[in-house]
Amino acid sequence: MRIDYKISDKFDFKIFIPVLILNIIGLAAIYSATLNNPQAAGNFEKQLLFTALGYIGFFITYALPTNTIKFISIPTYLISLFFLIVVLVIGKKVSGAKSWLGLGSFGFQPSEFxxxxxxxxxxxxxTRLNNNIDSFKDILISLAIGFVPIGLILLEPDMGTSIIFFSFILIVLFWKGISLLGLFVVLSPGFVAVASLFGSVPFIFSLVIVLVVLFFFKRDLFFNGSVFAINLAAGFFTDNLYNALSPHQQARIKSFIDPMSDPLGSGYNSIQAMVAIGSGGIFGKGYLQGNQTQLQYIPEQWTDFIYCAIGEEFGFVGAILVLSLFLIIFLRLLNIASSTKDEFxxxxxxxxxxxxFTHFLINVGMVIGILPIIGVPLPFVSYGGSSFLLNMFMLGIVLNIYRTRKNYA
Known part of the structure; x- marks a missing residue:
């Protein structure tokens, strides 16, 4: 018992085991989704290779000195920007986005890195000295750190990944303790941007709301003018960006508002996904027995729509199991973050x-029809080498911090 205690004190099984179970479920679902699809031949074997590499990378990252994490922050960021620029020049276009670098029969997605x-x-x-998260300057620098890669990713264009970036940046700023005013400065451009997609009247109405809120906070003219200018620019930028999107990406946004407006086109995946989930019942149709899955009603189901295969073949029980495992992971991550004394x-x-969390929320949300289909995989479950390797690398960082957490008390 004492040996077990020592192991659990250095290795967090409470998060590792749910991830392992999700990975096993994912492999089973990928095998089912690719079994009768000639276009997906070899994908299951590739995912097995990615899984092996992912766990090797996980244990290497877990064993590194924890101070390495901060040491590599600047070079890792700069290298990632370099690859984001490279992919725009020589990248391979997949599903309308130039977001992949080809490596033989494999591919690498720089946005994951x-x-x-x-x-x-x-x-x-x-976490640097003299940093004030509520100062306008530090908020802008924080946003700049995130919006440089976001801007490069939007040039691909990859709207789904851009949303992921914006979401985790917002969560980090919230955890840091940003004030309500600071949170408004960060969120308001997104609010105005979304409103601009619905036409001129909603766009103008959103700007009026921004002005009212700024008046409520009673800040100086320069601050209010700067925030309003940022919001105004966000609205015009979004309108231009929407017009620059490929037709199929514009269709995805339209089909989110009304999937039935184009049931055989942009709304097809959303409708078929909901059919698959709903047809599973309580216990599912049985492994390898799902009609939607085995007859390939949903294109490339082994990636963004893997949750459909689980819901159809394992039913409500399987779907709830996956949700429960993710809930355990999320609660455990927040517990470790709150108990770690080192702020960085x-x-x-x-x-x-x-x-x-954002990957999970968007993926499940688009499968059940409450969010637009923007091509976001389900962590640890969906097919994809770059995604799985990154997820395991990040998990290695988390457990590395857990292993040495008492050193920073």
Whole structure:
């Protein structure tokens, strides 16, 4: 019993075991989704290779000196920006986005690597001496750290990954203790941007709301003018960005508002996903027995729509099991972040939580029809080498911090 206590004190099984179970469920679902699909031949075997590499990377990261995490923050961020620029020049276009670098029969998605680079540098900046998260200057610098990679990713264009970046940046700033005013400065451009998609009247109405809130906070003219200018620019930028999106990406946004407006086109995946989930019943149709899954009604179901295969073949019980495992992971991440005394390490874990949680929320949300289909995989479950390797690397960082947490008390 004493040996077990020592092991658990250095290795957090409470988060590792749920991840392992999700990984096993994911492999089973990927096998089912690719079994009768010639276009996906070899994907299951590739995912097995990614899984092995992911766990090797996890244990290497887990064993590194914890101070290495802060040491690599700046170079990791700069290298990630370099690859984001490279992919715009020589990248391979997949699903309308130039976001992949080809490596033989494999591919590498630089935006995945950029997530951890951005988290590390943002945490580094926010924990430097004399930093004030509520100062306009430090808020702008924090946003700049995140919006440089976001801007490059939007040029691909990859809207889904950009949303992930914005979400985990917001979560890190919230954990740092940003005030209501600071939170408003960060969120208001997004609010105005979304409003601008619905036309001129909602756009103008959103700007009026921004002015009213700024008046309520009673700050100086320069501050109010700067915030309003940022919001105004966000609205015009979003409108131009929407027009620059490829037709199929614009169609995805339209189908979110009304999937039935184009049931055989942009709304097809959303409708079929909901059919698959709903047809599973309580206990599912049985492994390898799902009609939607085995007859390939949902294109590339082994990636963004893997949750459909689980819901159809394992039913409500399987779907709830996956949700419960993620809930355990999220609660455990927040527990470790709150108990870690070193602020930099705490913010790093919070950023990692933000990546996992946003991926989970968007993926499940788009499958059940409450969020638009923007191509976001389910962590530890969906097919994808870059995504799985990054997720395991980030998990290695979390457990590395857990292993040495008492050193920073």
């Amino acid at each position: 950029a997530k951890i680079g951005t988290i590390l540098l943002l945490a580094n900046f926010l 390490l705490s913010l790093v874990i919070t950023g990692i939580f933000g990546v996992y």
